[in-house]
Amino acid sequence: MLRSVAVIAMPEVAVFELGVLCELFGYDRTPEGLPGYEFAVCSVGGRPVRSHAGFDITPGHDLSFAETADLIAIAPNDIRESPPEVLEVLRRAHARGAWLMSVCVGAFTLGQAGLLDDRRCTTHWRHTDRLATEYPRAKVDPGVLYVVDDNIVTSAGTAAAIDCGLHLIRAEQGSAVAAQIARRMVVPPHRDGGQAQFIETPIHTSVSCETIQPLLTHVLETLDHPHTVDTMADLVHMAPRTFARRFRSETGATPHDWLTSQRVLLARRLLEETDLGIDAIAARAGFGSAQTLRHHFTQRLSTTPQSYRSTFKAKI
Numbered sequence: 001m002l003r004s005v006a007v008i009a010m011p012e013v014a015v016f017e018l019g020v021l022c023e024l025f026g027y028d029r030t031p032e033g034l035p036g037y038e039f040a041v042c043s044v045g046g047r048p049v050r051s052h053a054g055f056d057i058t059p060g061h062d063l064s065f066a067e068t069a070d071l072i073a074i075a076p077n078d079i080r081e082s083p084p085e086v087l088e089v090l091r092r093a094h095a096r097g098a099w100l101m102s103v104c105v106g107a108f109t110l111g112q113a114g115l116l117d118d119r120r121c122t123t124h125w126r127h128t129d130r131l132a133t134e135y136p137r138a139k140v141d142p143g144v145l146y147v148v149d150d151n152i153v154t155s156a157g158t159a160a161a162i163d164c165g166l167h168l169i170r171a172e173q174g175s176a177v178a179a180q181i182a183r184r185m186v187v188p189p190h191r192d193g194g195q196a197q198f199i200e201t202p203i204h205t206s207v208s209c210e211t212i213q214p215l216l217t218h219v220l221e222t223l224d225h226p227h228t229v230d231t232m233a234d235l236v237h238m239a240p241r242t243f244a245r246r247f248r249s250e251t252g253a254t255p256h257d258w259l260t261s262q263r264v265l266l267a268r269r270l271l272e273e274t275d276l277g278i279d280a281i282a283a284r285a286g287f288g289s290a291q292t293l294r295h296h297f298t299q300r301l302s303t304t305p306q307s308y309r310s311t312f313k314a315k316i
Contacts, residue, residue, distance in 0.1 A: 001070070001172065001173075002035075002037065002070050002071055002099070002168070002169070002172040002173060003037060003038060003070055004037060004038040004039070004065075004068065004069045004070050004071070005021075005025040005026070005037045005038070005039050005040075005069060005070065005071045005072075005073065006039075006040055006041075006042050006061075006065050006066035006069035006071070006072050006073070007021045007022070007025075007026075007039075007040070007041045007042065007072075007073045007074075007075055008042050008043070008063070008066060008072060008073070008074050008075065008086055008089075009041055009042070009043050009049050009057060009059055009075050009077075010043070010044075010049060010075075010077045010080075010082060010083065010086065010109075011049050011050050011077060011078070011080070012049075012050060012051070012052045012077045012078035012080070013049055013050075013051050013052065013057065013075050013076070013077050014051075014052050014075060014076045014077065014103075014104065015051050015052065015053050016158060017075055017076050017103045017104055017106075017158065017161050018041070018051075018057070018075040020103070020159075020161040020162055020165065021073050021075060021103065021161065021165070022039075022041070023185060024161075024162070024165040024166070024169070024181070024185075025037045025039050025071070025073070025165070026039040026041075029181065029184065032180070032184070034177060034180055034181060034184075035173055035177060040059070040060075040061040040065040040069075041057070041059040041060070041061060042059055042061040042062060042063050042065050042066050043059040043061075043062070043063075044062070044063060044083050044085050044086065045062050046059060046060060046061055046062040052077075052078065063085055063086065063089050066089050066093065067089060067092065067093075069093070069098060070098055070099060071098065071099040071100075071101060071168070072089070072090065072093050072098060072099070072100050072101070073101040073102075073103065073106075073165075074090075074100075074101070074102045074103065074106035074109050074110070075103055075106060076102075076103050076104035076105045076106045077105070077106075078105075079105050079108050079127070079130075081112065082108075082109045082112050082113075086109065087109070087112055087113040090109070090110065090113045090115060091113050091114070091115070094113075094115055094151065094152070097151055098151065099151050099152075099153065099168065100115065100151060100152045100153070101152075101153040101154075101155070101164065101165070101168060102121075102123075102152075102153070102154045102155065103155050103160075103161040103164070104123060104124045104155065104156065104157045104158060104160070104161070105123055105124060105127055106123075106154075107121055107122070107123040107131060107154045108123070108127075108131065108134070110152065110154065111131065111134060111135040111138060115152060116135050116137070116138035116152075116154075117135070117137040117138065118137055118138075118139070119138060119139060119149045119150070119152060120139045120141055120147045120149045121138050121139065121140055121141070121147050121149065121152070121154040122140065122141050122142065122144050122145075122146065122147045122154050122155065122156055123140070123154065123156065123157070124156055124157030124158070125142050125156065125157065126157070128140050128141075128142035129142075143301075143302060144156065144302075145160045145163045145164070146160060146163055146164035146167060148167065148171075153167070153168055162185070162187055166178045166181065166182055166187075169181060211236075211246065211250065212236060212246065212247060212250055212251075215232060215235055215236050216251075218235070219232065219259065219262070220262060223262060223263055223266055223284075223285055223286045224283060224284050224285070224286050225286065226286070226288070227259055227286065229243070229244060229255045229256060232247075232255055232259075243255070259286075260296055260300075261300070263285045263286050263287060263296070264285075264296055264297055264300050264301070266284070266285045266286075267281050267282070267284075267285040267287070267293060267297060267305065268301075268308065270284060270285065271305055271308055271309040271313065272309070272313055273313075278290045278293065278294075278305055278306070281293065281305070293305060
């Protein structure tokens with residue numbers, strides 16, 4: 001049962017994410033019939049830490065509170081090397097079976113403690129590549145809002161801390177409690193989709209490949225045409241298998257995956273910038289049907305075209 005929560009704050013701590021953790025676990029809701037938590041914000045030696053917004057925070061608790069906490073949450077900082085005292089506390093907590101939760105780039109602290117090896121995890125989409133590079137044994141998933149692997153929970157950036165925290169409360173104390181806390185915070189109890197829909201991936205208007213650059217430029221200009229691996233191979237006068245090998249060696253992707261990605265990117269732009277219906281967007285992006293568009297869109301972004309439009313369409 002989740003009874004005590006320690007939040008570890010380190011220099012350059014992010015204020016919003018720290019506030020989310022305090023709101024989730026540090027706010028007394030017992031008068032409303034909801035569970036209460038013994039809660040503390042901790043730092044090394046209980047010393048003040050500088051926030052990324054330029055003011056100091058005085059936690060008032062050292063790391064001793066974290067030694068027995070049921071949950072230790074790591075508020076994000078500036079991805080610097082974490083104090084060895086913090087890493088040792090996390091390792092001991094993991095060994096005794098406590099929950100460990102990182103918010104945004106707090107995942108790097110778990111990596112420094114050696115706790116992401118052979119484990120699924122995530123962080124803010126801007127830093128997933130770096131996390132995977134620095135901790136190659138970690139199984140980094142860049143497309144989700146949070147990941148639960150054993151007793152370690154990692155979340156994506158900023159507001160994903162709310163989703164992650166509510167999931168943990170739901171797992172420990174049930175859906176009804178999580179729903180009441182979500183209602184109190186005026187947020188949905190569960191958000192559909194993942195952070196993949198928030199990643200800024202522009203359509204490639206210029207490419208630089210040794211032999212197939214003219215083909216890629218042509219395909220990008222005619223995505224509404226029924227391109228296939230065979231038709232693209234014909235355009236460059238190659239056998240399909242030879243073309244597929246050359247394509248992968250020059251782009252790092254298979255022809256089918258690259259083509260589908262570009263069509264999804266065009267569909268995203270049309271959903272954001274136009275009032276075209278889903279059928280028209282499917283035709284313009286080369287998917288042929290709304291059903292095919294929905295299949296590939298949902299597979300890659302974990303949300304539907306309609307939901308994506310309602311979230312991201314420009315308001316003029």
